[in-house]
Amino acid sequence: MRGMFCKYCGKQLPDGANFCSSCGKQLRTAASTAEKTSAAGHSTIFNGYTSPNFSAAQKIRKTYNAGNLIYWASCLIALISLFLPYAEIEYLDLRKSQSLMESYDGIIFLTIILIAAVLNLFRLNSGCIILSLFNLILVIYECVSVAPLLKTFGHFSIGNYLLFIGSSLMIISSAAALILWIQKKRRLERPLINNAGGK
Numbered sequence: 001m002r003g004m005f006c007k008y009c010g011k012q013l014p015d016g017a018n019f020c021s022s023c024g025k026q027l028r029t030a031a032s033t034a035e036k037t038s039a040a041g042h043s044t045i046f047n048g049y050t051s052p053n054f055s056a057a058q059k060i061r062k063t064y065n066a067g068n069l070i071y072w073a074s075c076l077i078a079l080i081s082l083f084l085p086y087a088e089i090e091y092l093d094l095r096k097s098q099s100l101m102e103s104y105d106g107i108i109f110l111t112i113i114l115i116a117a118v119l120n121l122f123r124l125n126s127g128c129i130i131l132s133l134f135n136l137i138l139v140i141y142e143c144v145s146v147a148p149l150l151k152t153f154g155h156f157s158i159g160n161y162l163l164f165i166g167s168s169l170m171i172i173s174s175a176a177a178l179i180l181w182i183q184k185k186r187r188l189e190r191p192l193i194n195n196a197g198g199k
Contacts, residue, residue, distance in 0.1 A: 067177025078166030
């Protein structure tokens with residue numbers, strides 16, 4: 001038979017006893033009982049109330065979802081667009097195609113896209129949304145600033161369209177990744193909280 005002994009009179013007592021049935025001494029306080037119970041990963045009970053243990057909910061790890069995968073595909077589309085003809089310039093008998101990588105603007109877009117891909121690697125969805133929004137603003141600014149010149153001497157090419165598509169998809173997919181993660185976290189936390197609360 002397992003048990004414990006009173007530290008005052010030595011009488012054998014059942015496990016978990018707070019008072020000695022022989023000498024009446026208090027063996028342990030409610031605070032020490034609560035600490036030991038919480039350390040064991042169980043709910044703490046005081047006067048019939050069960051306080052939930054949220055340690056399990058806090059251990060939910062962030063994982064990749066469909067939004068993250070689409071985000072990488074969007075980054076790839078935007079990256080490829082930098083090396084394709086962005087515009088075709090026509091002047092007299094001269095016709096020339098130019099990509100963004102032939103200008104300093106291409107280096108800026110390349111840097112932003114690579115940083116965005118790294119943020120997505122670490123599943124920093126909020127950071128991806130902010131950076132993608134900034135990237136799309138630069139894409140629109142690039143189009144607006146170049147459009148007057150091309151209206152007279154040329155036209156946009158496939159690189160421009162792919163860059164706009166890729167940049168737009170980056171925002172949509174990063175927002176989707178964040179929403180999917182929040183939904184998954186709530187779905188996993190709900191049964192843990194219900195179980196801890198005794199519902």
